[in-house]
Amino acid sequence: MNASVLIVDDDKLTRETLSRALSEEYAVYTASNGQEALDIIGKGDKIDVVLSDLEMPGLKGLDILERVNALNNSPVVILITGQATIESAVQAMKLGAYDYITKPVNLDRISLLIEKSLENKRLKEENILLRARIRENYPLVNMIGSSPEMGKIMEIIRHVSSTAATALIEGESGTGKELIANIIHYNSPRSDKPFIKVSCAAFAEGVLESEIFGHEKGAFTGAVSSKKGRFELADGGTLFLDEIGDIPLGIQVKLLRFLQEKTFERVGGNKTCQVDVRIISATNKHLERLVSEGSFREDLYYRLRVVKIDVPPLRKRKGDIDDLAGFFLNKYSQIHNRHITGISDEVMAMIRSYDWPGNVRELMNCIESFVVLARGSQVTIDDIPDYLFSQCDVRHADDHEDGVLAEMERQTIMDTMRDTGGNKVEAAKKLGIGLRTLYRKIEKFQL
Numbered sequence: 185m186n187a188s189v190l191i192v193d194d195d196k197l198t199r200e201t202l203s204r205a206l207s208e209e210y211a212v213y214t215a216s217n218g219q220e221a222l223d224i225i226g227k228g229d230k231i232d233v234v235l236s237d238l239e240m241p242g243l244k245g246l247d248i249l250e251r252v253n254a255l256n257n258s259p260v261v262i263l264i265t266g267q268a269t270i271e272s273a274v275q276a277m278k279l280g281a282y283d284y285i286t287k288p289v290n291l292d293r294i295s296l297l298i299e300k301s302l303e304n305k306r307l308k309e310e311n312i313l314l315r316a317r318i319r320e321n322y323p324l325v326n327m328i329g330s331s332p333e334m335g336k337i338m339e340i341i342r343h344v345s346s347t348a349a350t351a352l353i354e355g356e357s358g359t360g361k362e363l364i365a366n367i368i369h370y371n372s373p374r375s376d377k378p379f380i381k382v383s384c385a386a387f388a389e390g391v392l393e394s395e396i397f398g399h400e401k402g403a404f405t406g407a408v409s410s411k412k413g414r415f416e417l418a419d420g421g422t423l424f425l426d427e428i429g430d431i432p433l434g435i436q437v438k439l440l441r442f443l444q445e446k447t448f449e450r451v452g453g454n455k456t457c458q459v460d461v462r463i464i465s466a467t468n469k470h471l472e473r474l475v476s477e478g479s480f481r482e483d484l485y486y487r488l489r490v491v492k493i494d495v496p497p498l499r500k501r502k503g504d505i506d507d508l509a510g511f512f513l514n515k516y517s518q519i520h521n522r523h524i525t526g527i528s529d530e531v532m533a534m535i536r537s538y539d540w541p542g543n544v545r546e547l548m549n550c551i552e553s554f555v556v557l558a559r560g561s562q563v564t565i566d567d568i569p570d571y572l573f574s575q576c577d578v579r580h581a582d583d584h585e586d587g588v589l590a591e592m593e594r595q596t597i598m599d600t601m602r603d604t605g606g607n608k609v610e611a612a613k614k615l616g617i618g619l620r621t622l623y624r625k626i627e628k629f630q631l
């Protein structure tokens with residue numbers, strides 16, 4: 185569908201010239217005054233670009249701009265001005281006009297300008313859509329877990345989201361710290377402003393400082409141009425300082441000053457910058473210990489942990505495992521287009537008893553591999569990777585097929601299975617062998 189352009193000018197000749205020149209490429213509408221233009225826009229025909237004279241009797245170009253700006257999905261406004269009113273046209277750009285063009289109008293230039301403005305509008309719309317999609321990805325409901333520990337965390341998230349308070353999230357690797365930071369931002373009044381992340385462990389000290397605070401041209405060898413830091417990029421939004429425990433003392437001072445005064449200077453610069461940034465930091469280290477060891481400033485620690493969220497490791501909230509497993513099973517079945525409907529009881533028992541040193545991330549990756557590897561519509565013991573067995577797996581290399589020892593082994597296994605009511609996970613534990621070994625033996629002895 186062609187884009188549509190509305191030409192607004194009280195001069196008939198200009199209207200006609202423009203209309204003729206543009207109608208090959210666009211759906212063209214014309215209006216001889218401001219009111220007529222607003223009527224056309226209000227009628228619901230979608231107008232993409234308004235090309236309006238600045239000076240007209242009645243409503244002026246600026247009035248149209250103002251009314252149009254108030255609309256949802258507003259058209260782009262390009263103003264046409266005489267030499268005498270260039271000043272006002274410049275003013276209009278500050279008020280949101282896309283650009284202006286001077287009379288007499290150069291037809292090639294106006295076509296080019298319209299094309300550029302449409303591209304600009306398309307990018308803006310795309311950006312809005314992308315942001316909305318990101319927000320959809322981080323509703324509170326995406327934080328899975330109904331354990332009391334998780335309940336407490338969600339309660340804090342709910343409270344802290346509505347404020348701009350500085351928050352510190354502590355927890356082992358893979359427990360969901362970054363997810364929590366995202367959820368807080370995308371449920372806060374800043375959600376349509378940027379969420380910027382910087383991983384403090386990922387850079388050498390000098391580089392990290394310029395990543396966070398930016399630098400001026402010539403600040404150091406290689407600084408061929410000035411560069412905005414993440415603080416400036418996050419203006420109005422949230423800066424997520426990940427792995428804050430790794431931040432060098434030199435940068436800690438600068439960060440402390442920002443938290444106290446909201447100001448900083450770029451590296452190599454002397455202009456003081458002021459931004460409105462909410463800070464959320466995270467670490468898998470115990471910051472208080474770093475403070476007592478002297479590698480983290482105490483004053484900074486207190487500034488960062490206005491609100492503190494401690495995320496317990498998965499092994500300390502095993503009640504969340506079932507929910508998480510179900511959630512990831514669903515998610516990866518969809519992503520990999522596989523119809524996996526459940527996980528067998530035996531496998532679930534193993535999942536519950538495993539310690540998950542890599543926490544939710546490890547469980548997530550594990551379930552993804554189940555989904556990909558499952559042979560049937562249910563994940564069964566045969567589908568699961570070796571490492572899951574390893575925790576309690578004591579392998580018996582000297583397998584005996586028959587004789588007294590074999591008979592004793594057979595008898596012991598049968599007794600244990602009876603004692604545990606047929607629960608193989610329990611039986612394997614009691615016998616001190618891995619579940620897979622138990623399966624092998626059951627098969628061998630045809631129990």
Ligand SMILES: Nc1ncnc2c1ncn2[C@@H]1O[C@H](COP(=O)(O)OP(=O)(O)OP(=O)(O)O)[C@@H](O)[C@H]1O
Binds near residue numbers: 327355359364544548
């Ligand atoms: N409660 C949860 N519900 C759903 N998904 C979760 C939950 N917790 C963590 N995840 C998922 O697990 C993965 C790891 O989480 P995340 O990256 O937030 O951990 P982290 O604590 O930042 O780890 P690290 O310290 O290693 O950076 C992510 O894909 C995240 O979406």
Ligand SMILES: [Mg+2]
Binds near residue numbers: 361362426
């Ligand atoms: Mg993380």
